[in-house]
Amino acid sequence: MKKSKLLRIPSRGLVLISLVSLVLGFILAYSYSISSADKEQNTSNSVGFKEQEKYKKELIHQKERNKELTEEINAKQQDIRKYEKSFASSEKSVEELVKEAEMLRLLIGDIPSQGKGISVSLQDGAYNPSQENPNDYIVHESHLFKVINELKISGAEALSINGQRLQTNSYIRCTGPVITVDGKTFPAPFTIEAVGDPTVLLASVNLGGGVVDQLTSDNIVVTVEEKGKITMPALRDDKN
Structure with missing residues (x-):
């Protein structure tokens, strides 16, 4: 019965293999780290972009609402001016009517x-x-x-x-x-x-x-x- 021969790797080869394995592991680890960082950055950028879009939409909405409120205030102010003119005219008319009635009462002798x-x-x-x-x-x-x-x-x-x-x-x-x-x-x-x-x-x-x-x-x-x-x-x- 023949004895099998074991493959012997020289010590030098083992050192070289170990070194290659170490470098390869480092490269893989570094690549994974960069990939993870890129992924996190992309995720962070995506979240930041969404928040910016959200704030932008809210800002646009607030500007539109402010414009609507400004227009509403202007319209109310116009109505108030009309009412004030109407009241002033009414008060003036009433005052003139009172004076006229007073004068008529004096002329007909109804009051002293x-x-x-x-x-x-x-x-x-x-x-x-x-x-x-x-x-x-x-x-x-x-x-x-x-x-x-x-x-x-x-x-x-x-x-x-x-x-x-x-x-x-x-x-x-x-x-x-x-x-x-x-x-x-x-x-x-x-x-x-x-x-x-x-x-x-x-x-x-x-x-x-x-x-x-x-x-x-x-x-x-x-x-x-x-x-x-x-x-x-x-x-x-x-x-x-």
């Missing part, structure tokens, strides 16, 4: 009137009954109406004759030396009082060629005075 104003007194002129027509020297209702109408046009808020407050449809009639105002009789002189701006009222009656000049040319004695305070009761109070 008090304030500055003027008085205009009319008195018969001097004449000689035996030589002249006395009608050319006495105060007639036409003279009274001239003064009253001028004062109304000039903004008088209340008028009276000899203390009798006038209303919009007052009845005035002259009968000889006396006048009748809404059923009440008054002798001369006839004093017309007007509540209002004295400066305006005085200027209106004293205007050149105006009421005072016309009455004077009709031989009427006219006296105009400014009053610091004139008080007129409401017509219903005057009736009580």
Whole structure:
């Protein structure tokens, strides 16, 4: 029986093989390490990219929302301006209506009137009954109406004759030396009082060629005075 021969590798070969194995193992380990690092980096880059995309989308969404909110705020501000103008117009209209109603109540004598104003007194002129027509020297209702109408046009808020407050449809009639105002009789002189701006009222009656000049040319004695305070009761109070 033959004995098998064992393959003997020289010591030098073993060293070489060991060295090659060591280098190969190192290369494999290094390659694996690089591969793992690349894989982790790729994974990290992928996660970072996804987060960036997420933040980018959120930013775009917030910008769009901010734009929508800005447009909504602008629209609301426009509505508020419209409401403010509407309210201001309404308040102004209401205020004007209140003033107009107040003026109408004063004119018809529904409420008392008090304030500055003027008085205009009319008195018969001097004449000689035996030589002249006395009608050319006495105060007639036409003279009274001239003064009253001028004062109304000039903004008088209340008028009276000899203390009798006038209303919009007052009845005035002259009968000889006396006048009748809404059923009440008054002798001369006839004093017309007007509540209002004295400066305006005085200027209106004293205007050149105006009421005072016309009455004077009709031989009427006219006296105009400014009053610091004139008080007129409401017509219903005057009736009580």
